[in-house]
Amino acid sequence: MSQDGQDHQDPQNIAWSIVSYLLSGILVWGGVGWLLDRWIGSSPVFTVIGILGGCGLGIYLGYMRFTRP
Amino acid sequence: MTAIALAAGALPAGTGTHTILAEEFHAPGLGLFEWEPLFNIGPVGVTKPMVLAVVLSGLLIAFFWAAFRRPQIVPRGVQNVGEVGYLFIRDDIARNIIGKKGDQYVPLLFALFFFIWTFNLASVIPIAQFPVTSRFGYPAVLAAIVYVTWVGVGIKAHGLGGFFKAQIPTGLPKAIYPLIIPIEYASNLIVRPFTHSVRLFANMFAGHLLIALFAITAWHFLVEQPTVLGFGVGIIGVLMTIVMTAFELLIQALQAFIFTLLAASYIGSALEEAH
Amino acid sequence: MSVLAEVTGSIGSVGYGLAAIGPGIGIGIVFGLGVQAIARQPEAYNLIFRNMILGFAFAEALALIGLVMPFVYGT
Numbered sequence: 324m325s326q327d328g329q330d331h332q333d334p335q336n337i338a339w340s341i342v343s344y345l346l347s348g349i350l351v352w353g354g355v356g357w358l359l360d361r362w363i364g365s366s367p368v369f370t371v372i373g374i375l376g377g378c379g380l381g382i383y384l385g386y387m388r389f390t391r392p
Numbered sequence: 393m394t395a396i397a398l399a400a401g402a403l404p405a406g407t408g409t410h411t412i413l414a415e416e417f418h419a420p421g422l423g424l425f426e427w428e429p430l431f432n433i434g435p436v437g438v439t440k441p442m443v444l445a446v447v448l449s450g451l452l453i454a455f456f457w458a459a460f461r462r463p464q465i466v467p468r469g470v471q472n473v474g475e476v477g478y479l480f481i482r483d484d485i486a487r488n489i490i491g492k493k494g495d496q497y498v499p500l501l502f503a504l505f506f507f508i509w510t511f512n513l514a515s516v517i518p519i520a521q522f523p524v525t526s527r528f529g530y531p532a533v534l535a536a537i538v539y540v541t542w543v544g545v546g547i548k549a550h551g552l553g554g555f556f557k558a559q560i561p562t563g564l565p566k567a568i569y570p571l572i573i574p575i576e577y578a579s580n581l582i583v584r585p586f587t588h589s590v591r592l593f594a595n596m597f598a599g600h601l602l603i604a605l606f607a608i609t610a611w612h613f614l615v616e617q618p619t620v621l622g623f624g625v626g627i628i629g630v631l632m633t634i635v636m637t638a639f640e641l642l643i644q645a646l647q648a649f650i651f652t653l654l655a656a657s658y659i660g661s662a663l664e665e666a667h
Numbered sequence: 668m669s670v671l672a673e674v675t676g677s678i679g680s681v682g683y684g685l686a687a688i689g690p691g692i693g694i695g696i697v698f699g700l701g702v703q704a705i706a707r708q709p710e711a712y713n714l715i716f717r718n719m720i721l722g723f724a725f726a727e728a729l730a731l732i733g734l735v736m737p738f739v740y741g742t
Contacts, residue, residue, distance in 0.1 A: 335650070343579045344575060344576075347582070350578065377575070380575055
């Protein structure tokens with residue numbers, strides 16, 4: 324980003340970005356699942372699916388963004 | 393509050409009944425961070441953290457004013473110390489992370505680092521002994537300032553549509569985009585200022601709570617209710633208070649540094665969002 | 668039969684505390700072995716770092732799910 328020869332972002336920044344992606348994935352898709360639960364009225368099935376799915380998507384996004392050259 | 397109670401008659405008969413009551417030892421809780429107003433200015437109650445914030449800000453401003461009042465090419469006296477602080481921010485943080493064009497953000501980063509570090513240091517200064525940044529309002533406002541800065545800088549550099557488009561990652565299969573884009577926006581625009589402020593707040597909150605817990609342990613078991621068995625616990629309390637204070641000195645400086653580093657990183661990535 | 672010991676109060680926080688043990692150890696192992704690998708062969712830094720970040724993401728995911736679950740099943 325600034326000087327040549329440095330990897331494209333500071334390692335600490337990457338680590339916090341991954342935590343942020345995981346948290347946002349959980350919150351966004353867990354939230355969508357929770358709203359779906361309130362609309363349909365089932366027990367927290369969709370909330371849990373949303374949380375796990377959001378977690379997986381967050382991992383996928385972090386993997387695509389930071390671990391490929 | 394979680395409590396653990398042991399029934400008095402549960403031990404085998406040979407040991408004799410000895411009830412350990414958790415209620416006699418009052419561990420510090422959230423009340424440690426609530427303050428009654430010292431005095432009132434009109435409708436506003438002025439509490440100890442507010443007084444500390446004003447006094448420490450005044451001291452900081454006075455120090456750096458004295459350092460940079462008449463700057464000379466060959467620095468003398470206080471200007472030496474001021475220059476060490478300024479060059480640390482300009483070289484190791486701004487130019488390292490943002491590059492040469494980060495020079496115009498050095499005043500913001502300089503103010504952030506030294507204010508946060510001084511507010512953190514108030515935890516170990518004898519009469520003050522309360523880290524001002526452990527009240528969530530202070531890190532929240534500082535993170536909000538950084539948020540407004542980097543969003544504004546990004547919009548000014550790329551235009552409104554360009555700023556939002558530059559955050560979308562490239563190279564993903566097309567079908568995944570509707571699932572990924574909300575995560576990306578939520579992560580950058582909503583979770584980022586939250587983690588930025590909560591990191592500083594939680595570190596200072598936990599550190600203050602730990603030091604208070606060990607100090608209260610030492611006081612309770614050595615002075616208030618000394619018993620033969622409790623004496624060892626009191627000595628451990630004294631030692632752990634010293635250890636935690638030393639650890640807190642490290643954490644205070646580190647958290648101020650990380651906050652400023654991340655602020656510079658957000659501004660830098662807003663200026664160069666080309667992936 | 669009388670109650671010998673009980674835990675009252677917020678069991679969600681106790682649950683999160685227990686849930687954070689595993690990821691804490693896991694992240695420590697990932698980064699510890701990653702740093703050792705970088706020390707043994709500094710030329711492979713980029714490769715090792717990318718894999719280290721991947722391992723960190725998986726371990727951290729469990730910690731964050733542990734953080735959120737008490738709110739889902741909370742009483």
